[in-house]
Amino acid sequence: MRDKEETGATQDRAISTLLNASERGYGTILSLKLPHNDKPFPAPDSSGMDDLLAKVDKVLDTVMDKVNILVVGNEPFIESRKEDWNGPLGDFYEKVAEHVLAYRAEHSGKSSRTRIYMGALNHLDEPEWRGEGAERWMEFARKTDGIEGVDIHPHVSSMANAKQYLDFVVPRLGDGQKFLVTEFSLVQLWRQHMKDPIPRQFAERYEMSPDTKVWEAIKQAIDHPWSQRQWQDLLAMSPWYASHKHWLSTQVKQFRATGKLAVATYGVVQGAAMTKDFGPKKPPWLLNSLYASRTARPEDGSSTPAQSLGWYDGFRALQREQDKLPVNTGSVPT
Incomplete structure (x- = not known):
């Protein structure tokens, strides 16, 4: 939401567009992007965390029970300092996820149409990204009632590398849990x-x-x-x-073959950020x-x-x- 705390999430063009799509019957997914690349995470019981959760509530007030899937965190490991991966990152996002689950329970309970997933894991084809922090991420998702699974973003150089994402995530999902793939490509x-x-x-x-x-x-x-x-x-x-040229079809079939794929989404048009400079x-x-x-x-x-x-x-x-x-x-x- 950046600087829109005063007006709330309804004034955000991306969110209003998403809600219009939801009203038309399209399946919708919203990721809560909470970047801390250049600053430490607030402690779970600090005033800084309270301020951040107040901003999260403005989004939840707008989208809960309207979007089909809400993802806690966009790309948490990319959007944080490496020194925070194996401790503060988990403390922070687990606090946010528990807050989102409590909000849903209070406002709509088990009848909510919004499913909750944990945000996207990246670079799982590289050993250092499959470390203690990633293991904790999967364990929290698996053991927390109300979390439906995790998101992955396999931007890779080969099908074999994409399979390493599945080899890590699928065995660590709980009974009935699935995974999202809200981004994937051969950009590497x-x-x-x-x-x-x-x-x-x-x-x-x-x-x-x-x-x-x-x-x-x-x-x-x-x-x-x-x-x-x-x-x-x-x-x-x-x-x-x-x-x-047949990679897209082959890749999605690989995802589906696990029996654990919830949703895969793919980019439609070239955006301005892709062509700038x-x-x-x-x-x-x-x-x-x-x-x-x-x-x-x-x-x-x-x-x-x-x-x-x-x-x-x-x-x-x-x-x-x-x-x-x-x-x-x-x-x-x-």
């Missing part, structure tokens, strides 16, 4: 190829210097969006990308999106953004009848 693989030269065939077709680096070509597309065909050709002619060291998140809305122009006469290569068709194919909700496509007052 894409990063490895940003300084590669563009494919020679692509350079010849579009009369570009063969010495042009991939990141430089992407920057050109950001500054002056290409045709959909040119954008898709860059990806199709790049073996590191084209060889993974794009350079060789910036994570190429924009290669993940279903639509190349900032790097390519729509097809002639099309009213929808240009499509990325591969993800769009895979995403459509993954939709199952049993997952669909009755959605009202008419207007909803804001």
